[in-house]
Amino acid sequence: MNLTQYVDQLRQELAVAAEAGGDEARALAERLTAPLESAARLTLLNALSAAADEITADLAPGSVDVRLRGVDPEFVVTPPPAAEPFDAQAEYAALMAARPTPPPPPAAPDLADDGGTARVNLRLPAHVKARVEEAANRDGLSVNAWLVRAVSGAVDQPxxxxxxxxxxxxxxxxxxxxxxxxxxxxxxx
Known part of the structure; x- marks a missing residue:
């Protein structure tokens, strides 16, 4: 950033103000212009540095810094890190990994002991039958295998x-x- 134009503008404003005071004021303004140029540059740098601090506070975690290169300041902007895009599959995988695993189903009954099977006709209300089919599908079993496991579990209870x-x-x-x-x-x- 070139501060020369701002310092020159300040010099012109001082000259206009001195014109109103007459020849002595104009001569005094000309003598003060050279030493005031350094003070004006330093004051502008302080103002720019304070502005950069305020911007940094609003931009956090990004930042704005003022660096001096020769006689002119330079702004260095560090943007905040880009937000990672939402990955629905990764989020679902993380949720599934954090979910507690259900206990394993009871072991299938060992039908080899008696060597045979018996046929039983079972009448279920339609809503119960639908729930049994859902449970069997969820466990990856046929309805018959699921019912055998459920009955065996009930019979084998202490x-x-x-x-x-x-x-x-x-x-x-x-x-x-x-x-x-x-x-x-x-x-x-």
Missing amino acids: EGRAGRADTAGAAGGRREAWHSGTGFTGWVR
Whole structure:
């Protein structure tokens, strides 16, 4: 930045002011012009430095510095770092990595012990069937394999957590209900 034009403007303003005071004031202004040029440059540098400090405070973390090269100042602007673009995939991956992993599902029952299988017809309300299908898909199992695992898990619970209650049906038939102490989980005829 060239300060000479500003110092010259100040010199002209001093000369105009001295004209109003007569010949003695004009002569005094001419004698003071040379020593005032250095003081005017120093005052302008101080003003520019203060302005750069204020701009830096508003620009943080960027900055503006005033450097003196010869007799003229130079501004050095350091912009704030560019914000990284939002990466939705990276954000999703970070969220998934921070998510707690669910406990592993119970092991599939070992059907090799008895060597055979039995067929059971099970009637479920439509909304329960839909939930069973969703759970089986979520676990990567067929509905049958998921039901076998769920029934095996319920049957294999310790006696303190799940027991069997026998009740007589309306027609004198026998019903068995598996319960956990707080409610029934299913009925079998």
